[in-house]
Amino acid sequence: MMKTYSFSTYHILLLLGVCLICACESDPNADIAEVELEVEMLRTDSLLYECARALQEQPAADHFAAYEQYLKSDREFLLAWIDERAPSMGLSDGQKDSLIVEMLLPVLADSGVFWLLDTVRQTIPYDEPIAERLSYPLKRFKKYLPQKEIPALRTHVDGYVPQGDVRAVDQVMSLPGYMSFGLHYFMGPEFPYYPVNVPQFIR
DSSP, X not given: OOOOOTTTHHHHHHHHHHHHHHTTSSSTTGGGTTOOOOOOEEOHHHHHHHHHHHHHHOTTSOHHHHHHHHTGGGHHHHHHHHTTTSOOTTOOHHHHHHHHHHHHHHXXXXXXXXXXXXXXXXXXXTTOOHHHHTHHHHHHHHHHOTTSOOOEEEEEOOOOOGXXXXXXXXXXXXXXXXXXXXXXXXXXXXXXXXXXXXXXXXX
16 A cells, blocks of 8 residues: 655645535636646556556566556656655666566556456546546636646555555545545445445545
């Protein structure tokens, strides 16, 4: 499980607070209709799925080659994702690539993680308009905090926390330059595989 809160958790809470206040207005989105918004959005979980599938089909496959083929295109996000557990500052590019392979590929080779990635893929299709659904709160964020850069949006799936420790839930990860959503926590309240003590409001 990889989690971090280094990219301004304060701003996430502020964004949620602004959205709650504006929900009480008669037309809460009228004042942001003209706000222009460009958001980088990538379903990184689709890359994780393709890599995991390849490792399931060829268990003896070279992990570095699998990383090069399936994951390296989103290298900077992957580095930010694992950085709290394995800081990459001061490493060469090759060492950073090796660090990602060492930290992530054994996880993706696990059959349980592949099953979860596949289940998320079927439940939340890759053409799901996640960025579109977030456009209004992000426009409001830009309106009230124009000096703050909107982070690139990513999605991830990495399994559930041990024993359902809610302090380690990574439903939303704030990272330097990124905000990533753990889609395995958005499977709906009836999904039977959440850890037993993960609260209902998280599901």
